[in-house]
Amino acid sequence: MTARVETMKRMRVKEALLNESIGQKVKLTGWVRTRRDSKGGFSFIELNDGSSMKSVQVLAESALPNYESEILNANIGSSIEVIGEVVASPGKGQTTEVKAESVKVVGFADPATYPLQKKGTSFEFLRSIAHLRPRTNTFGAIARVRNEICRSIHNFFQSRGFIYVHTPIITASDCEGAGQMFRVTSFDLLNVPRKEGSAEIDVEQDFFGRATHLTVSGQLEGEAYATALMNIYTFGPTFRAENSNTSRHLAEFWMVEPEMAFCDLEGNMECAEEFLKTIFTDVLSNCSDDMSFFNERIDKTVIETLKHIVESDFVRLPYTEAVEILEKSGQNFEFPVQWGIDLQSEHERYLTEQKFKKPVIVFDYPKDIKAFYMRLNDDGRTVRAMDVLVPKVGEIIGGSQREERLDILTERMKGCGLDPEEYWWYLDLRRFGTVPHAGFGLGLERTVQFVTGMGNIRDVIPFPRTPKSADF
Ligand code: ATP
Ligand code: MN
Numbered sequence: 001m002t003a004r005v006e007t008m009k010r011m012r013v014k015e016a017l018l019n020e021s022i023g024q025k026v027k028l029t030g031w032v033r034t035r036r037d038s039k040g041g042f043s044f045i046e047l048n049d050g051s052s053m054k055s056v057q058v059l060a061e062s063a064l065p066n067y068e069s070e071i072l073n074a075n076i077g078s079s080i081e082v083i084g085e086v087v088a089s090p091g092k093g094q095t096t097e098v099k100a101e102s103v104k105v106v107g108f109a110d111p112a113t114y115p116l117q118k119k120g121t122s123f124e125f126l127r128s129i130a131h132l133r134p135r136t137n138t139f140g141a142i143a144r145v146r147n148e149i150c151r152s153i154h155n156f157f158q159s160r161g162f163i164y165v166h167t168p169i170i171t172a173s174d175c176e177g178a179g180q181m182f183r184v185t186s187f188d189l190l191n192v193p194r195k196e197g198s199a200e201i202d203v204e205q206d207f208f209g210r211a212t213h214l215t216v217s218g219q220l221e222g223e224a225y226a227t228a229l230m231n232i233y234t235f236g237p238t239f240r241a242e243n244s245n246t247s248r249h250l251a252e253f254w255m256v257e258p259e260m261a262f263c264d265l266e267g268n269m270e271c272a273e274e275f276l277k278t279i280f281t282d283v284l285s286n287c288s289d290d291m292s293f294f295n296e297r298i299d300k301t302v303i304e305t306l307k308h309i310v311e312s313d314f315v316r317l318p319y320t321e322a323v324e325i326l327e328k329s330g331q332n333f334e335f336p337v338q339w340g341i342d343l344q345s346e347h348e349r350y351l352t353e354q355k356f357k358k359p360v361i362v363f364d365y366p367k368d369i370k371a372f373y374m375r376l377n378d379d380g381r382t383v384r385a386m387d388v389l390v391p392k393v394g395e396i397i398g399g400s401q402r403e404e405r406l407d408i409l410t411e412r413m414k415g416c417g418l419d420p421e422e423y424w425w426y427l428d429l430r431r432f433g434t435v436p437h438a439g440f441g442l443g444l445e446r447t448v449q450f451v452t453g454m455g456n457i458r459d460v461i462p463f464p465r466t467p468k469s470a471d472f
Contacts, residue, residue: 008083014051019095021086028056028082028098029106031135032074043071045103047082050140053289057089057097058082070105077109077116077135123459130463130472138297141290142460145283146448152282153235153256153442156275162231162258167218169237172210173423180242181213182251214239217441218257220373220426223402226259226437227429233258243467247456248345248393250445252465259439265375265384265401268438269361272388272397273314275442276359280306283451299453305391306451308358315360317351319343319382322362325355342369348387348394360389372416374400375436376408386440393450399440406430 011026030049037043041062048055060071074080084100091097111117115129116136126133133139157164170184186207187193193202203211218234225232238255258275260267284291284306295303317325326337326347335344343362352360363386364377374383388397403409409430413420420427448460458464463472 012051013047013049013056016056016086016098017052017054017094017096022088022096024086026084026086026098030080032076032078032080034076035074037072045074045080047080053137053141053293057091057094058084058100058103059097060100060103064100064103066103071103073108074103074105075109075111075114077114079106080104081106123456127458134462137293141293142448142452142454145287145290145452146460148283148287149279149444149447149451152279156278157233157258160231162233163225163229165222165225165232165234166236167215167221167234169215170212171215172208172212173220173426180240181216182239182241184212184214216240217255219259219439219441222257222259222439223426223429223437226261226439227433227435230262231258231260245467248446248449250457250461250464250466253461254444256442256444257439259437261435261437263438264436265363265386265438268399268401268440269316269363269386272361272399272440276388277310279447280310280451294452302453312358314388315356315358317360317362319362319365322351326350340366340368345394348389349391352389353391362387362389370400372412372418373402373409375403376412390450393446396446396450397440397442399438401436401438404430404434404436406434
């Protein structure tokens with residue numbers, strides 16, 4: 001005789017909410033979002049496990065042995081394990097619910113001290129409890145959308161044959177110029193070795209025997225791999241010690257940096273445009289519940305904006321023309337516009353939000369405001385740089401065609417006060433088999449910000465690092 005084994009499926013809430021699951025016996029785990037006790041002798045528990053925006057309603061009857069002792073004390077934030085059957089829900093607003101056979105409370109949360117009681121707590125307050133904020137609707141949705149964006153980024157490049165390259169986080173090269181980098185040292189700060197008879201720090205005694213920093217970009221190392229593997233991308237954390245306390249800057253943020261050999265600025269722009277459109281399309285189709293939430297609660301235009309961008313052609317605008325447009329705009333900018341200045345956020349936003357109402361790729365910037373490695377144009381005063389600007393966020397991508405000519409690159413370095421000797425290996429890439437090549441950097445958090453409509457970049461990374469703040 002064979003014993004009848006009842007099959008019980010471990011399920012995530014997302015699955016239990018589907019009509020197809022009706023009739024199945026399931027085990028669900030998660031955290032209590034709300035509990036309502038009815039006088040009729042049962043309770044409704046909203047159970048969420050992070051798999052979706054929606055929670056599943058669990059019906060727990062008072063006949064359960066631990067009803068009085070435990071279930072009635074399973075307050076908001078408690079963790080529970082539910083075994084029961086998925087049934088069609090008679091209530092409106094949901095199609096299924098779970099009729100519990102057992103509800104085990106795994107961990108209680110004291111309602112007197114659990115900080116996430118009320119709805120509608122401010123984002124400022126939630127930043128002070130960054131370890132608990134993923135349990136809210138907003139931060140759960142941000143985590144899922146951020147995940148989808150990362151998946152989309154890898155899919156985009158992998159499906160096109162790009163090789164994912166890991167560039168170092170501790171770097172000896174200063175990609176953009178000093179001042180904005182974090183120093184990496186193992187020196188005892190109370191007793192830093194000096195060179196004999198001098199105040200100068202003796203870096204030779206430091207861990208790496210030289211000055212090292214946290215990377216601001218993996219580009220230079222990325223170029224070494226692109227000039228061997230053709231198309232590569234890096235995707236990792238980058239660091240900037242600049243003291244910019246804005247809603248669009250973090251001291252630690254994630255950057256995606258593709259680099260393409262045998263590619264010029266036009267190819268770079270095409271790649272960037274297709275890349276952004278792919279990310280937005282993927283999020284719209286794979287995170288529809290979360291996106292509806294952002295559209296309703298955070299920014300009523302966010303879905304419409306993304307759809308519009310996917311369908312429109314990005315504007316391509318030379319810097320010189322951008323300056324002319326800004327000068328003639330009649331706007332009262334805080335920073336006056338004039339050829340040669342770096343565009344400020346207010347200028348970028350005017351171009352993309354008011355003038356063109358879609359993404360704008362500004363290119364051919366003055367060489368004096370851009371990095372040494374950008375390819376010099378024949379006019380001798382602009383370089384093949386490009387920034388992709390989007391509404392609200394401003395610059396989301398910065399990139400360029402790189403200078404592949406050894407002599408010009410060496411001159412540019414000297415002009416920027418850099419010692420070509422220090423960059424011997426980077427110059428080797430031009431000495432041996434040089435090719436036109438190009439790439440860009442996409443800020444992951446700016447992308448999440450743009451997609452979700454969240455106003456502050458501190459809210460789209462789990463544990464933000466900004467000036468005077470590295471809690472958690
Ligand atoms: P910005 O002018 O906005 O400060 P940047 O020109 O210094 O940016 P790049 O060096 O071109 O930035 O970096 C490439 C991309 O990385 C930017 O387009 C942006 O999306 C993102 N990024 C740059 N700095 C930060 C930061 N401090 N926090 C978050 N993302 C950033
Ligand atoms: Mn930039």
